[in-house]
Amino acid sequence: MTLDDAKSKATKTLKVDVCVIGAGSGGLTAAGGAGGLGRKTVLLEANKMGGDCLNYGCVPSKTLIASAKAAHAMRDASRFGITPVEPDVHFLEVIDRVQKTIADLAHHDSEERMKEEFGVDTIRERGRFVGPRQVLAGDTLIEAKHFVIATGSSPFVPPIEGLAETDFITNEKVFEQTFQPKHLIVLGGGPIGSEMAQAHRLLGSKVTIIEMGQIMGKDDPELAEVVRKRFIADGIDLREGHKAMKVRQDGDLFTVTVETPSGEELAISGDQLLVAVGRKANVDGLGLEQAGVEYTPRGIKVDDKLRTTNSRIYAIGDVTGGLQFTHVAGYQGRLALKNILLKNMGGKNNTDIVPWVTYTEPELAHVGLTQAQLKERGIDFEVVRAPYHDNDRANAEGETEGIVKVLVGKDGKIWGADMVGLHAGEVVQQYALAVANGLKMDAFDKMISPYPTLGEISKAASDEWSFKKTFTAFNKAAIKLLGAFD
């Protein structure tokens, strides 16, 4: 369709202050904020309200994982003095529960709520730029003072011979499965592959992960090793350093031919194939050229105010190809809005303070700068370690495998933290607050932590750090001297 054809489809014109394209975590935040603050706002959504997080991502994955954990607890009960039982998993009921949880949460992201609480009108159409300040959605031509592109990302499908001809699934289908896989093959051992592999394994499927590098490669390798060991103990067939060469489907059977690290060919067969090898930004069909918005295959280019190369258009969340998390999309939604409302004085996109958590058992979490980033920036730091096995609550829960590593500057500033262990995603919150506010380790000295909690691990790390600073030869001599006056 030519631009003129597209424009000629419009039967009405809508003039607004802000037009947000995409009603996922980022778009809903930006649109709700703009509408709530009195700007005339329209939100466009081509598919389901709530985007990936609600429908195909965070919510269904964590709900599936909750069922998996319940099944695991039954098998694992002997450690607690309880007779273990092999759970009778009704997989389709598990899937029903996943879908019900999505439905229970859907109101929060709904058109109705956007209208009632924030005064935002939603148009359930795909948006496409037809000019630098014009978007066409169905038969409506929208002219806005500002636009926010929040179109998210889709599963990347790698160009592996034969793959496209098979009925493989991605995160868009895995939560709607109609049978429990006997043997699930997972291509990719990043957060999606790892979470889904373990969940299916604990629900009773045989699972093989085919990962060309290492699982959880974006996290601290020492901590990823803890997850690796658990996967192996869970009975996952973990194939790291294995490259998928071709895929074939014969009836219900998928066969993936891989090259092993030693260069041999190996065929792995299963009755379900999940592809989770990364994401591609949703830029196709958006008419970005018509709007003068530059992009690369990674995503839309933005500056530190989240402006695109068209200063009236901002882009946020997964479509920018940066850190792809719901909380980042939400944070950027608020930031882009502030920059729209405050003439680009709302603040800069600060990726140095971002946390993330992968919800494997045990959880793997990070916040702030990584060790590699600190080295690149020439910042002196030390790693303060606090193991889970020294924490009383972890012992009571029977989950002592894990560690917290805090990256501390010479002046005590907390630059980042990495952790693996029971509820690491909760423990990391304290460090998220510390990193965001530039706190030093002595902030934890002042804090009284309730006993016995996992959060006390943070206190243990700060004790470890301050003991070293306190019990110096100088301090000991000074105290001895003062003792002479007792």
Ligand SMILES: Cc1cc2nc3c(=O)[nH]c(=O)nc-3n(C[C@H](O)[C@H](O)[C@H](O)COP(=O)(O)OP(=O)(O)OC[C@H]3O[C@@H](n4cnc5c(N)ncnc54)[C@H](O)[C@@H]3O)c2cc1C
């Ligand atoms: C399986 C899985 C598990 C995940 N788990 C977590 C987790 O636990 N924690 C976490 O923080 N993150 C998690 N994520 C990542 C998280 O889902 C994304 O980072 C987040 O959804 C990105 O939000 P967004 O607003 O940028 O995009 P999306 O949520 O993808 O929303 C984009 C919306 O734009 C719409 N759209 C696209 N093009 C157009 C158009 N032209 N016109 C109109 N509408 C359009 C789409 O239909 C979609 O609804 C997970 C992702 C997956 C896949």
Ligand SMILES: NC(=O)c1ccc[n+]([C@@H]2O[C@H](COP(=O)([O-])OP(=O)(O)OC[C@H]3O[C@@H](n4cnc5c(N)ncnc54)[C@H](O)[C@@H]3O)[C@@H](O)[C@H]2O)c1
């Ligand atoms: N808990 C969470 O917050 C959470 C959960 C799921 C997803 N996410 C978000 O979604 C993003 C995408 O997740 P993902 O796991 O799809 O991507 P990813 O890029 O993080 O990991 C993909 C993995 O697949 C491997 N891979 C790539 N091509 C391959 C091939 N041909 N054969 C075998 N392995 C291959 C890579 O080496 C990598 O380890 C994440 O980066 C994260 O931002 C977050």
